[in-house]
Amino acid sequence: MKTLICGLMAATALTAALPAFAATVEETIAALPEALRAQYEGAPQAITPGPLADFTPKAKPYKWCHSESYQGNPWRVSVTTELKRLVDGLIAQGVVSDFEVSDSNSDVGQQINQIRAFIDKGCGVITSIPGSATGLDEAIAAASAAGIPFITAAGSVTAPSAVNVDSNYARWGYEMMDAIGKALPEGGNVLIVEGIAGHPIVAQERAGGDAAMALYPNLKTARVVNGDWTANVTKTVVLQTLATNPAPIDAVWSAGSESRVIAEAFAEAGRPVPLITGSITGDALGYWKANPEGYRFEGHAVLPGWTAQTLFRVAARIMDGQKPVLNTLLIPLPPVHEADLAGWYQDCMTPDAVSVFPVPPTDPVSEADMDAYFSNPAASPGWDYAAVPAACAK
Numbered sequence: 001m002k003t004l005i006c007g008l009m010a011a012t013a014l015t016a017a018l019p020a021f022a023a024t025v026e027e028t029i030a031a032l033p034e035a036l037r038a039q040y041e042g043a044p045q046a047i048t049p050g051p052l053a054d055f056t057p058k059a060k061p062y063k064w065c066h067s068e069s070y071q072g073n074p075w076r077v078s079v080t081t082e083l084k085r086l087v088d089g090l091i092a093q094g095v096v097s098d099f100e101v102s103d104s105n106s107d108v109g110q111q112i113n114q115i116r117a118f119i120d121k122g123c124g125v126i127t128s129i130p131g132s133a134t135g136l137d138e139a140i141a142a143a144s145a146a147g148i149p150f151i152t153a154a155g156s157v158t159a160p161s162a163v164n165v166d167s168n169y170a171r172w173g174y175e176m177m178d179a180i181g182k183a184l185p186e187g188g189n190v191l192i193v194e195g196i197a198g199h200p201i202v203a204q205e206r207a208g209g210d211a212a213m214a215l216y217p218n219l220k221t222a223r224v225v226n227g228d229w230t231a232n233v234t235k236t237v238v239l240q241t242l243a244t245n246p247a248p249i250d251a252v253w254s255a256g257s258e259s260r261v262i263a264e265a266f267a268e269a270g271r272p273v274p275l276i277t278g279s280i281t282g283d284a285l286g287y288w289k290a291n292p293e294g295y296r297f298e299g300h301a302v303l304p305g306w307t308a309q310t311l312f313r314v315a316a317r318i319m320d321g322q323k324p325v326l327n328t329l330l331i332p333l334p335p336v337h338e339a340d341l342a343g344w345y346q347d348c349m350t351p352d353a354v355s356v357f358p359v360p361p362t363d364p365v366s367e368a369d370m371d372a373y374f375s376n377p378a379a380s381p382g383w384d385y386a387a388v389p390a391a392c393a394k
Helices: 002-010 023-030 034-040 074-092 108-120 137-145 169-183 200-213 231-244 259-268 282-290 304-319 338-344 367-371
Strands: 062-068 096-103 125-129 150-153 163-166 188-194 219-226 251-254 275-279 296-300 328-330
Touching: 023 034, 034 328, 062 074, 062 108, 074 096, 074 125, 074 304, 096 108, 108 125, 108 137, 125 304, 137 150, 150 304, 163 304, 169 200, 169 219, 169 251, 169 275, 169 296, 188 200, 188 231, 219 231, 231 259, 251 259, 259 275, 259 282, 282 338, 296 338, 304 367
Parallel strands: 062 096, 062 125, 125 150, 150 163, 163 328, 188 219, 188 251, 251 275, 275 296
Antiparallel strands: none
16 A cells, blocks of 8 residues: 555645554554554544543443434435444343434534533443534543543544544545546546535545545546535536536546436436446445446445444443554445446345445454454454345345
8 A cells, every 4th residue: 555655645635644653553553454454554543542441331221322413314314223223232132221312413513512411411422423523522521521432433533532433534535536547547537526514534535535636647626516425415516517517527536425316417417427436325236237338436335334333333342341452443445346336236226225225245344353453352242244134124
């Protein structure tokens, strides 16, 4: 991954964020399995030793609280649905008393208030998809002072007491733009479709994408739009771009789950469908099956199911008394290439299957790999990958 690191360092926005590892952190990362160790190359998050060395979990059964920043698309709803399914298993075992969810609808101030309400309710653990990398820090510190661990997914926070279950989205953004550069050796125009403005993942993805684009001087940015990681918003902004930008668009760098509606927008505008990057979804696989010549894809499987599953496994282990060795546990993103689409497709996947997400055939993070993230590992409570519902399960 030397090319990745060099490319990332070429982007000034990311260079300042590259962590200066202390020797103990370097040694900890060096001891990880290769699949995990590679995730820290060029990672934009600040990596520090695990913050919960002195944490003592509350007595069982404890209350599990989940702080959501947005529930306006099927991906985010699916995260909460799968997390609830897993926590319900611990409720049935008498480990957890109840599960409560809040949704701030992209309002950081509201999310802060909801977190403080969770503290007042005596939650044993707070899991979260944060709406800001920095805006929740004081509320997270208050949770820590109350003896409540705060564990994030799909976006790291800077609060030193938090444990982040994340992925290297700068690496993902880099790899997708690098794929575009390789596919367009003569260069071309790239439409950039970002997610929710201000979200920490958006900044990481874009920093990686910009770093890769700097290595391909013949790639040009046609326009940058925000699709809010939501299908109707994404389709609208892409159609508007096509209506006002007659120049050819040779690729779309998208860092979300909306590749199907992007392809539809090009088809509806009578424009050639370009290579589209992003995260594979059931509706996109259905669109590809129905339009094998009208869908070109290169990306990964950034799936809500395993986002919830890895968040659950880390939080359940922490509440079992296991100690994370780092503050940020980076989870690999399964790659999906255009040639792989047939292996991910299932019969229930149609262009309208917006709430259907593929399920990887094997666990993207084995229990053995998960063990490496804890100083005193044991099996993840309530966890069995074989019990994960199939993508087409009713």
